[in-house]
Amino acid sequence: xxxxEVQMRYLERLLQGDRLGCRSIIxxxxxxxxxxxxxxxxxxxxxxxxxxxxYRGHRIDxxxxxxxxxxxxxxxxxxxxxxPRREGRGLKMxxxxxxxxPEEFGAQMCADLFESDGWEVKFLGGGVPNDExxxxxxxxxxxIVFIYGTRPSGAPxxxxxxxxxxxxxxxxxVRFMLSGGVFNRAEGLWEEIGADLFAPTAKEALHVALTDQxxxxxxxxxxxxxxxxVIAVEEVPVS
Numbered sequence: 001x002x003x004x005e006v007q008m009r010y011l012e013r014l015l016q017g018d019r020l021g022c023r024s025i026i027x028x029x030x031x032x033x034x035x036x037x038x039x040x041x042x043x044x045x046x047x048x049x050x051x052x053x054x055y056r057g058h059r060i061d062x063x064x065x066x067x068x069x070x071x072x073x074x075x076x077x078x079x080x081x082x083x084p085r086r087e088g089r090g091l092k093m094x095x096x097x098x099x100x101x102p103e104e105f106g107a108q109m110c111a112d113l114f115e116s117d118g119w120e121v122k123f124l125g126g127g128v129p130n131d132e133x134x135x136x137x138x139x140x141x142x143x144i145v146f147i148y149g150t151r152p153s154g155a156p157x158x159x160x161x162x163x164x165x166x167x168x169x170x171x172x173x174v175r176f177m178l179s180g181g182v183f184n185r186a187e188g189l190w191e192e193i194g195a196d197l198f199a200p201t202a203k204e205a206l207h208v209a210l211t212d213q214x215x216x217x218x219x220x221x222x223x224x225x226x227x228x229x230v231i232a233v234e235e236v237p238v239s
Contacts, residue, residue, distance in 0.1 A: 001032055003042045011047050014068040015060065022071050026079075036082045037116050040109055041203040044076055048105060049201075052150070052181060073105050080112050089118035092142040093209075096133060097126035098149025098180070099157040106180060107148035110202045114146075117206055130161045138170035144197070144209055145174055150181030159193045179205055 006029055013021035029039055051072070055065040095111045097104050104125045111123035122140060124133065137145060145165075147158055162176050177197035178190040190198035199205035 001029065001034055006043055007047055007050075010043060011050060011068075014047065014051070014071055015054075015064055017064075017067040017071070019071055019074075022075060026075055035084055036079050037084060037113060039079065040076070040083075040113055041201070044072060045106075045109060045202050048072055048109075069105060073108070076105070076109060076112070083112060083116040085116060086118040088120065091118070091144075091209075092120045092122075092140060093144045093146055094122045094124065094133070094136060094140060094142045095146040095148070096124040096128055098147055098151070098154030098182075099126075104148075106150075106202070107146075110146060110148060110179070110205060113202050113206060114209070119209075130157060130164065133161060134165055134168065134170070137165055137174060138168075141171050142174055144177050146177045146179070146205070146209075147195075148180040149178070149183065152182050152186075155182060155189065155193060158195075162194045177205065177209065 006025065010022060010025045013025060026039065026043070029043065030036070048069070051060070051065060051068050054060045055062070060068075093114055095107055095114070097107050107125065108123070111121050115121045122136065122142070124136075133145075147161075149155070149158065158178070165171070165174070165176075175196040176194075177199065178193065178195045179199050179201075183190050183198060184200045197208050199208045
């Protein structure tokens with residue numbers, strides 16, 4: 001399947017607010033036998049990213065952005081139950097959104113894909129205070145806490161969550177993974193904040209989460225450059 005061609009057709013229909021046309025394109029893709037998780041990673045995700053880029057670049061207005069995002073999310077909701085289910089990996093994840101995160105769609109897709117890949121996932125979405133997240137970390141004992149965020153304003157609270165969790169040390173094995181717009185745009189921000197893992201896309205997150213399981217937590221953190229200055233919110237590039 002030519003995914004670039006499908007993405008272009010699908011994006012065009014999304015920007016027109018054509019719900020029937022979008023459903024038809026995704027239906028055609030499924031009829032070719034393409035697995036739903038591939039439609040997630042190779043159609044829904046890149047189109048979501050392009051909609052965000054168009055909106056941030058002032059090439060589409062908020063009405064168009066909202067229509068496109070809602071259609072995209074509706075189709076993801078409808079296909080979630082059709083994702084393949086592999087045998088459990090015995091790995092656990094908490095997936096949440098950074099503070100001030102207005103759109104949970106990217107995080108939702110990541111939660112669906114990790115669950116499909118055999119992870120046990122607790123998806124919190126946005127708006128959950130750090131102390132409540134830390135309490136869940138202590139009780140649930142996850143292998144990874146995945147934080148998704150697109151806005152620079154959420155970065156300080158993410159750093160605070162990481163620092164406080166490690167100070168308390170209620171889950172010594174936990175790794176923190178970051179993804180989303182601000183961490184993609186600001187090179188090295190994930191390391192400055194003190195995270196263990198970073199992935200710019202859901203597809204890469206699935207790979208990174210598994211390949212890094214063999215790496216000792218402290219060894220992984222010690223590979224980062226010491227004494228690096230934490231990027232302030234106003235310094236984070238937004239274009």
